[in-house]
Amino acid sequence: MREFLVDLKAHGMLIEVNKRVSTYEIPALLEKLDGRPVIFNLVEGSSYRVVGNICSSRDLLALSLNVRKEELLFRLAEAFKKRSEPEIVKNGRCQEVTEKLNLNNLPILTHTAGDGGPYITAGVFIIRDPEFGRNASFHRLMKLDDKRFATRIVEERDTDVYLKRAGGELEVAICIGNHPSLLLAASTSLDITVDELEIANSLKELKLVKCKKVDLEVPADCEMVLEGRITSELVDEGPFLDLTSTYDIIRKQPVVEIKHFTHAKNPIYQALLPGGLDHKLLMGMPREPAIFNEVNKVCECKKVLITPGGCSWLHGIVQIRKKNPEDGKNAIEAAFRAHKSMKHVIIVDEDIDIYDLNSVEYAIATRFQASKDLVLKKDKGSSLDPSANQVTRETTKVGIDATIPSDKDRSHFIPVKILGEDTIRVEDYVSQ
Numbered sequence: 001m002r003e004f005l006v007d008l009k010a011h012g013m014l015i016e017v018n019k020r021v022s023t024y025e026i027p028a029l030l031e032k033l034d035g036r037p038v039i040f041n042l043v044e045g046s047s048y049r050v051v052g053n054i055c056s057s058r059d060l061l062a063l064s065l066n067v068r069k070e071e072l073l074f075r076l077a078e079a080f081k082k083r084s085e086p087e088i089v090k091n092g093r094c095q096e097v098t099e100k101l102n103l104n105n106l107p108i109l110t111h112t113a114g115d116g117g118p119y120i121t122a123g124v125f126i127i128r129d130p131e132f133g134r135n136a137s138f139h140r141l142m143k144l145d146d147k148r149f150a151t152r153i154v155e156e157r158d159t160d161v162y163l164k165r166a167g168g169e170l171e172v173a174i175c176i177g178n179h180p181s182l183l184l185a186a187s188t189s190l191d192i193t194v195d196e197l198e199i200a201n202s203l204k205e206l207k208l209v210k211c212k213k214v215d216l217e218v219p220a221d222c223e224m225v226l227e228g229r230i231t232s233e234l235v236d237e238g239p240f241l242d243l244t245s246t247y248d249i250i251r252k253q254p255v256v257e258i259k260h261f262t263h264a265k266n267p268i269y270q271a272l273l274p275g276g277l278d279h280k281l282l283m284g285m286p287r288e289p290a291i292f293n294e295v296n297k298v299c300e301c302k303k304v305l306i307t308p309g310g311c312s313w314l315h316g317i318v319q320i321r322k323k324n325p326e327d328g329k330n331a332i333e334a335a336f337r338a339h340k341s342m343k344h345v346i347i348v349d350e351d352i353d354i355y356d357l358n359s360v361e362y363a364i365a366t367r368f369q370a371s372k373d374l375v376l377k378k379d380k381g382s383s384l385d386p387s388a389n390q391v392t393r394e395t396t397k398v399g400i401d402a403t404i405p406s407d408k409d410r411s412h413f414i415p416v417k418i419l420g421e422d423t424i425r426v427e428d429y430v431s432q
């Protein structure tokens with residue numbers, strides 16, 4: 001993350017706050033400056049600096065991976081397929097200092113008046129299963145006392161599966177202050193055997209170091225590592241302001257006990273505003289390449305967008321080159337397979353601009369007939385959707401095939417051009 005902050009500074013993209021701020025003020029400032037990276041150099045009651053909003057736009061993510069914004073989808077799709085093992089090195093920035101553990105010294109933010117407590121939101125859990133290998137994923141951490149957290153582990157996801165296979169207790173290393181490439185990789189949900197650190201390494205070279213007290217490897221250059229154990233003790237976790245900007249409910253969730261704490265010299269704590277652009281992009285964007293790859297197995301997929309209006313999680317638009325009558329329906333099924341939390345998906349043709357919602361609505365208005373083009377299925381969806389059952393995740397998914405029907409004359413569906421539309425230039429007629 002440090003090198004990226006240097007890059008941001010060099011591009012004039014890092015806002016520096018030198019006034020002393022409290023952990024209660026930082027969330028509001030992150031919200032007001034959403035879309036722009038900010039570093040807080042003086043934090044009340046903590047010797048750590050705090051940084052936030054570093055992944056809060058596609059431009060920032062593109063800069064972090066050294067690609068153009070338009071190439072992000074394809075760069076990620078490629079990294080999912082061409083994964084490579086990171087090198088293990090002897091020393092890392094994250095172990096420069098070993099500190100006596102006291103979680104009260106960390107600048108953990110409280111985000112809303114109704115939150116269950118102060119929450120770490122940018123912590124990446126590294127865990128291992130003897131058969132499935134290493135796994136990296138995000139889990140929020142609600143501080144309980146100076147050594148323990150309650151964490152949220154969504155049922156049936158990899159961490160939950162690993163934990164159950166281990167008999168309910170598991171060693172963990174929680175890494176904070178990571179480069180966007182690792183954050184993007186940790187947000188993916190591919191096959192359970194996929195090691196997200198290999199995806200991160202394929203996006204940008206990653207080096208690992210062995211932990212001191214647990215048998216795990218962590219990104220050598222992250223800012224801090226909390227080593228410990230996910231325990232079988234369950235406590236109330238939540239409420240927590242989530243992606244939908246509504247509270248996630250209180251559930252009985254596991255306690256994490258921290259045993260060992262190492263960090264970089266002059267460490268920088270990373271914050272991620274819940275429901276902010278950072279959170280939304282990291283959640284939604286890695287689903288786009290996953291959907292792209294899966295839809296490409298059944299027909300030709302051109303583009304995918306997880307829309308911000310759908311909380312960057314619940315809604316997707318998929319553009320295909322339709323060759324067979326069933327391509328639209330097959331694309332719907334493939335998209336739901338690739339992103340299991342998605343509730344509504346719209347399939348459109350190549351002439352529809354998926355980044356312009358008016359264009360997408362035009363496709364629904366003129367190409368879609370619910371009696372034959374609608375897919376409605378009862379299924380398990382997102383635990384974050386307040387309109388679904390947030391405990392069982394039962395929901396109803398809707399797929400809309402808004403592609404031109406194969407049994408009708410295609411020319412009836414293509415917007416007709418006005419005479420002279422391509423040749424007549426307004427500037428030749430209107431002076432101003």
Ligand SMILES: Cc1cc2nc3c(=O)[nH]c(=O)nc-3n(C[C@H](O)[C@H](O)[C@H](O)COP(=O)(O)O)c2cc1C
Nearest residue numbers: 137138139140152153154157158187188189282283
């Ligand atoms: C910023 C952010 C925060 C997240 N917080 C949690 C969380 O608290 N609990 C959880 O189970 N998943 C959380 N997730 C989702 C998982 O990290 C994500 O679904 C991941 O892809 C699951 O990976 P897995 O399939 O390897 O388990 C979060 C994702 C992001 C991007």
